[in-house]
Amino acid sequence: MNNILKYLGDLFKGIGTLWTGMKVTAKYFYKNMPGARIFAGEIVTQQYPENRKTLQMFDRFKGEVTMPHNADNKHKCTGCGICEMNCPNGSIEVLTSMQTVDGKKKKVLDKHIYHLSMCTFCGLCVKTCPSDALAFGQGFEHAVFNRSALTKVLNKPGSELEKEEKKEAPKVETPKVEAPKAEAPKAE
């Protein structure tokens, strides 16, 4: 008898969980029918792939790590290696060399290598970069035939570090303070 009750309990539990899942499916299936929005609420999925050329992802979407370059092919990466140190799974390799720039020896970025296939999109590299040199891109079609295609060099060929313009420190005028006049002590 106990076995039968347990069997029936499991059966109804299974039907209940199936119904929960089917309700979500049904909402999305009938979302475009008149009046269906009342039941469907906010639709969070996107139509794809027919509209891939016009599809815009959300602003906060993390498609892949990128290194923005300006119109002069300059980036902000100094090659400090902080993103590489902070990446929890070794998805970043920063290769640098010492070069003479403006008469001084400086560390210069050679290659900023990003292994998209290992990236978990945690965002630590983007958040901890002191130069604000990294950002998340909106690209999402990452299916490739060869895994090596998911290893990317983020600094573009021929690109270089964007020099920061030196800002002149504002002149601060010190207020003139008149020295108090010392009165000579009166002789009694």
Ligand code: SF4
């Ligand atoms: S991307 Fe940022 S943290 Fe990484 S090496 Fe370049 S400057 Fe440093």
Ligand code: SF4
């Ligand atoms: S998003 Fe996270 S896992 Fe991906 S490269 Fe940056 S630190 Fe590494």
